[in-house]
Each structure stands twice: as C-alpha cells, then as structure tokens.
Amino acid sequence: MNADRPEVPRVVALAGGVGGARLVDGLDRVLPAGALTIVVNTGDDFSHWGLHISPDLDTVMYTLAGLAPEERGWGIEGDTFHVLEEAERRGADAWFRLGDRDLMTHLLRSRALAAGDSLTEATAKLCSRLEVTRPILPMTDASSPTTIVTRGGDEMAFQDWLVRARAGPEVQRVELGKAAQPTGQVIEALRLADLVVICPSNPYVSIGPILSVEGVRGILREKTTVGVSPILGGRAVKGPLSSMIAQLEGKPASAQQVATHYEAFLDGFVVHPGDAFSAAFPVLDTNILIQTREDRVGLARALLDFARSLR
Amino acid sequence: MNADRPEVPRVVALAGGVGGARLVDGLDRVLPAGALTIVVNTGDDFSHWGLHISPDLDTVMYTLAGLAPEERGWGIEGDTFHVLEEAERRGADAWFRLGDRDLMTHLLRSRALAAGDSLTEATAKLCSRLEVTRPILPMTDASSPTTIVTRGGDEMAFQDWLVRARAGPEVQRVELGKAAQPTGQVIEALRLADLVVICPSNPYVSIGPILSVEGVRGILREKTTVGVSPILGGRAVKGPLSSMIAQLEGKPASAQQVATHYEAFLDGFVVHPGDAFSAAFPVLDTNILIQTREDRVGLARALLDFARSLR
Numbered sequence: 269m270n271a272d273r274p275e276v277p278r279v280v281a282l283a284g285g286v287g288g289a290r291l292v293d294g295l296d297r298v299l300p301a302g303a304l305t306i307v308v309n310t311g312d313d314f315s316h317w318g319l320h321i322s323p324d325l326d327t328v329m330y331t332l333a334g335l336a337p338e339e340r341g342w343g344i345e346g347d348t349f350h351v352l353e354e355a356e357r358r359g360a361d362a363w364f365r366l367g368d369r370d371l372m373t374h375l376l377r378s379r380a381l382a383a384g385d386s387l388t389e390a391t392a393k394l395c396s397r398l399e400v401t402r403p404i405l406p407m408t409d410a411s412s413p414t415t416i417v418t419r420g421g422d423e424m425a426f427q428d429w430l431v432r433a434r435a436g437p438e439v440q441r442v443e444l445g446k447a448a449q450p451t452g453q454v455i456e457a458l459r460l461a462d463l464v465v466i467c468p469s470n471p472y473v474s475i476g477p478i479l480s481v482e483g484v485r486g487i488l489r490e491k492t493t494v495g496v497s498p499i500l501g502g503r504a505v506k507g508p509l510s511s512m513i514a515q516l517e518g519k520p521a522s523a524q525q526v527a528t529h530y531e532a533f534l535d536g537f538v539v540h541p542g543d544a545f546s547a548a549f550p551v552l553d554t555n556i557l558i559q560t561r562e563d564r565v566g567l568a569r570a571l572l573d574f575a576r577s578l579r
Numbered sequence: 580m581n582a583d584r585p586e587v588p589r590v591v592a593l594a595g596g597v598g599g600a601r602l603v604d605g606l607d608r609v610l611p612a613g614a615l616t617i618v619v620n621t622g623d624d625f626s627h628w629g630l631h632i633s634p635d636l637d638t639v640m641y642t643l644a645g646l647a648p649e650e651r652g653w654g655i656e657g658d659t660f661h662v663l664e665e666a667e668r669r670g671a672d673a674w675f676r677l678g679d680r681d682l683m684t685h686l687l688r689s690r691a692l693a694a695g696d697s698l699t700e701a702t703a704k705l706c707s708r709l710e711v712t713r714p715i716l717p718m719t720d721a722s723s724p725t726t727i728v729t730r731g732g733d734e735m736a737f738q739d740w741l742v743r744a745r746a747g748p749e750v751q752r753v754e755l756g757k758a759a760q761p762t763g764q765v766i767e768a769l770r771l772a773d774l775v776v777i778c779p780s781n782p783y784v785s786i787g788p789i790l791s792v793e794g795v796r797g798i799l800r801e802k803t804t805v806g807v808s809p810i811l812g813g814r815a816v817k818g819p820l821s822s823m824i825a826q827l828e829g830k831p832a833s834a835q836q837v838a839t840h841y842e843a844f845l846d847g848f849v850v851h852p853g854d855a856f857s858a859a860f861p862v863l864d865t866n867i868l869i870q871t872r873e874d875r876v877g878l879a880r881a882l883l884d885f886a887r888s889l890r
Contacts, residue, residue: 318690348661350679351686358708360687368661368679375662376671379629397669 277462284309284474286341288467289331294564305457310406311414311477312426319374333398344369363432405453407478412445435508439515442472450481458487463575466495470509471529488533494575495530497523500540535578588773595620595785596635597652599778600642605875616768621717622725622788623737630685644709655680674743716764718789723756746819750826753783761792769798774886777806781820782840799844805886806841808834811851846889
C-alpha cells in the first residue's frame with residue numbers, strides 16, 4: 269500500500285460468486301468513494317433462453333444494490349418465478365432458476381450486447397439503473413468459458429455442471445477458456461491499485477479464470493496482494509469447493525491448500541481462527557464467516573488493517 | 580368452392596389481430612381437422628427488449644390455445660406483469676405491456692430465430708408447445724414492417740403509433756413494408772384453398788400487408804374469396820379502424836367502405852344486420868359481433884354456408 273496516502277488506498281477486489289460478493293459488500297461499506305474497483309469472473313457466463321447470463325457479475329451487482337437474498341447465493345430477494353413456471357408449462361428449459369425481476373437484467377444485458385456494447389459497458393449501464401456506483405468490471409469482454417471435465421470424460425459448461433447436474437459428477441479437470449484479453453479498465457485499475465484483494469471465492473473456477481486473463485498475474489506480482497480463505501475448518505462456506513479440492517488434489521480441503529494457488533504473488537492471507545498455518549507470507553486469523561452486514565464490515569476492516577501492516 | 584367435396588372445404592383465413600383471431604376460433608371449431616390454415620399479418624412485428632414480438636401471430640395462437648382473455652385484445656388471460664414492473668423500476672421501456680407468461684413466447688421465438696429458424700418454423704414450434712394444431716403461417720419470413728406516417732409528418736413503427744402513442748397522432752398515410760416474398764407454405768395453402776376468408780381485421784394495417792405479399796392478390800382472384808366486415812353500424816368493433824378510415828379516406832367508416840379494398844377479388848361479403856349494401860357481389864347480413872364462443876361458431880357456420888352458395 270502507498271504509505272503517502274494510507275487513508276485512501278485504491279483497492280481492487282477479485283471476486284467470483286457469493287463469498288466474493290459479501291466481502292466486496294464489506295469493502296464497499298468501509299472504503300471511501302472512488303477507492304474500490306471490483307473485477308469479476310465471467311468464466312461462468314453462458315447463454316440461456318437466448319440471453320447472456322453472467323452469474324457472478326449479477327451476484328456482485330445485486331449484493332451491492334442491496335437486492336441479494338440473505339440466505340440464497342443467487343438472484344433477487346423476494347423474486348417471483350412466473351416466467352420460469354411458464355417455461356416448465358411449455359416444456360422449455362427450466363433448470364436454471366431465473367426470477368422475474370432477475371430476468372430484466374439478462375434482457376437488458378443481451379439487448380445492449382446485441383446493440384454493440386461491450387460486456388464492460390453493458391455492466392456499467394445495468395449498475396447505473398440499480399444505483400450501484402462502485403465500478404464492477406468483467407474480467408474480460410471476450411468469451412472465455414470454463415469447462416468442467418468429469419471423471420466420466422464428459423465436458424460440461426460450468427453452469428451445466430454446477431446447476432443442472434447439481435455439482436454431482438466428479439471433477440477430473442477444470443479447463444479455463446482460452447487466455448482472454450483483459451480490458452483497458454481492468455489493467456488500469458490493477459496498475460493503479462495499492463492493494464489487490466483475492467476474495468473468498470473458488471480458486472479453480474472463480475479466481476482462476478481472472479488470473480488467466482493475459483497480464484493479470486504479472487501485475488499482481490508487483491502489488492500488495494492479500495487473499496481471504498474460502499475454506500473454514502476444512503469446509504467451503506458455500507458451494508462445491510471442498511469436494512472439488514478433494515477430487516482435483518486428492519487432499520482434504522484446507523485454507524492452506526487454497527493459499528498455494530496464489531503463493532506466487534501473495535503478500536498475506538486471511539483465515540478463520542483455528543485455520544492458521546505458517547508460510548512465507550503473514551497469515552491473519554479473524555472471523556471470515558460474513559453472512560451479516562456487521563461481519564462483512566468487520567472482515568473488511570481487519571483485512572485493510574492487515575494489508576496496511578504488510579508494507 | 581369445389582363442389583366435388585363440399586363437406587371438407589380447404590379454407591385459408593387471412594387474419595390480423597383480435598377480430599381475425601375470434602373468427603378463426605369459430606372456423607377452428609366448425610371445420611374438420613386439416614381443413615383450416617391461417618395466414619397472419621406480420622407487418623406489426625417489432626423488436627422490444629431485444630426480443631422479436633409478433634403481436635398478431637400471438638393473438639391468433641393464444642386464441643386457438645384457449646389462453647386469450649375474454650375482453651382484452653392481447654396477451655394471456657390472468658397473466659402477471661412482474662418483469663414489466665421491474666422494467667418500470669429500472670427505467671427501461673415499459674410502454675408495451677408484456678406479461679410474464681407471454682414473455683416466454685417472445686423468448687422462445689427470439690432464440691429460435693437466432694438459431695436460424697424461419698419465423699414460420701419458430702411459429703410452428705411455439706404452437707406445438709401450446710398444443711395448437713391448426714397451421715398458423717406468418718404471411719412472410721422476411722421483415723416487412725408497416726409504418727404510420729402522421730399528419731404531423733412523423734414516421735412511426737406501427738406498435739409505436741398504436742400502443743406507445745395510443746393511436747393518437749392523425750394518420751396521413753400507411754406505408755407497408757417492401758413487397759415481401761411469400762413462403763412456400765403460404766403459397767401452397769392459398770393454391771389448394773377452396774375458400775379464402777378475409778377476417779374482420781383492419782384493411783390498412785392487418786389485411787393490407789398480407790395482400791401486399793408477392794403473388795397473393797393474383798391467387799385470390801382465382802379463388803372464392805369472402806370477407807367479413809370489421810365495421811359494424813359505422814364503428815370498428817375493436818381498434819382504431821373507424822378513425823383511420825375517416826382520416827385516410829375523408830369519409831365516415833362503413834362496411835361498404837371496407838369492401839371496396841377487396842372488390843378486385845371479392846366473391847361475397849358479410850356484414851352486420853343494418854349494414855347491408857348493394858354491390859357486384861352478394862352481401863350476407865348476419866351477426867358479426869363475436870365475443871362469445873357461440874357467436875364465433877355461429878358466424879363461422881353462416882359464413883361457410885354463404886360461401887358454399889356462391890358457386
């Protein structure tokens with residue numbers, strides 16, 4: 269972090285789905301205007317009902333807009349599912365649970381993309397309609413879909429595996445999309461960053477795709493980079509991460525195991541009390557269970573203090 | 580009509596919106612399987628929320644599927660408007676009232692078109708999902724939008740004028756899309772027809788576009804063609820027709836006035852009691868107010884009997 273202006277650090281958060289969105293929400297509440305930029309995984313993006321769906325962008329946007337449900341990790345709180353029920357009635361695809369209010373996001377995004385907007389531009393317009401002012405940047409404007417290769421030899425688009433197959437088929441390998449070109453906005457935000465936060469998201473399918481964007485790893489090596497563990501007491505807080513670790517690494521899930529993914533550029537790592545380990549970088553233990561607003565803010569504060577101590 | 584097999588006439592109905600849909604519903608109930616084909620105006624088609632909307636195709640399809648409202652001339656009975664309310668909330672276009680169930684039609688159609696289906700194929704798939712078995716054929720697979728030129732000199736897409744501007748601006752001229760190529764299905768259905776019914780739809784903006792499809796007028800001249808008046812006692816049963824007649828022709832609306840649009844190929848015309856006139860072709864007067872099922876069936880029977888008497 270830049271010691272000249274410790275009170276206004278420029279922070280870039282790399283985020284996937286719900287865990288990332290909740291930490292971002294904490295950072296959003298703690299950091300002053302202009303300080304936070306969020307770079308979001310788009311490896312999960314897919315086409316459904318002819319619409320462009322960006323699950324992680326939406327989770328982050330809805331969380332910052334105050335629209336995300338408390339419990340459920342997707343969609344809009346209190347949404348209805350009348351269009352989905354009609355899909356079921358007509359024998360159309362109904363495995364991906366698109367709510368009625370949520371659907372407007374995908375309609376507006378798809379229309380903007382069809383009219384020639386980049387995904388970055390379309391995302392900015394969506395955020396503006398929901399009065400979300402922090403920049404939310406897709407990791408790339410290009411298509412770079414993540415594929416799950418199952419032990420049975422099937423290649424499944426990520427949402428097919430996660431949602432349609434309920435993360436059932438054992439994972440042999442995660443194949444990231446071809447190395448995507450970063451956008452100018454992502455590169456600029458990272459270059460100007462005093463701190464890069466790797467949110468508590470899945471390292472294979474949420475953070476991995478962001479790191480695979482051309483040039484991103486190189487910049488992170490020059491930055492103060494702090495990660496937060498998505499594993500707590502050997503289990504993932506949300507999602508299929510702990511079984512993925514077991515299937516991909518043949519080891520039980522642990523915070524330390526996740527940190528190895530980032531060690532080439534990690535300056536510090538945050539884990540839950542009891543999960544600490546010794547490493548070449550400082551490890552902070554503090555509460556990383558961040559369902560409530562208070563916990564999100566608490567973790568954001570502890571993280572920023574920790575980062576400030578690293579230089 | 581072919582005297583050899585009067586019991587199974589092949590009937591093609593040319594239809595626009597709600598008036599056409601209701602007569603088609605009556606014909607559907609009276610005619611045996613395989614006898615009826617419906618050719619529908621697509622001059623009103625437009626893009627909304629990035630989706631391809633075909634108002635007249637949908638009105639006919641919903642009517643035959645038993646989903647059309649009794650009173651309202653569009654959409655699905657009992658539909659909700661949660662997506663539309665979200666559009667309003669986000670400041671997106673909300674002037675065209677798309678219901679939640681209705682929306683699935685436009686999503687499925689748009690996806691099919693994007694995947695390379697023709698509008699004819701997409702319509703057949705939509706009908707199949709709703710168990711509508713009578714062939715509903717768009718007049719063309721090409722884009723052939725109707726434009727309203729107002730007295731103020733504005734050029735408005737038809738739905739913009741009808742729905743957004745509530746048919747308010749005075750009409751100077753109706754401009755039909757460039758003469759569209761017919762589909763093989765439309766030409767075949769017309770060639771095989773024993774009877775062509777011109778439904779009680781607007782002659783300028785509903786039937787006019789169908790007649791402007793290449794080759795259609797030529798075939799009608801060789802066919803037994805019977806029209807039903809959309810004007811009853813000097814007023815349109817539904818929609819902006821009577822003021823359009825006044826604005827475009829400088830004359831009060833009348834059944835006879837509408838018949839003049841078709842006289843080049845008309846073999847008979849059906850009007851409401853009290854609206855009869857003398858012409859070069861027979862005119863039948865009978866009840867043409869067809870909101871209820873009984874009235875629709877009654878008019879269909881009277882029309883088929885009348886047509887049978889014409890040859």
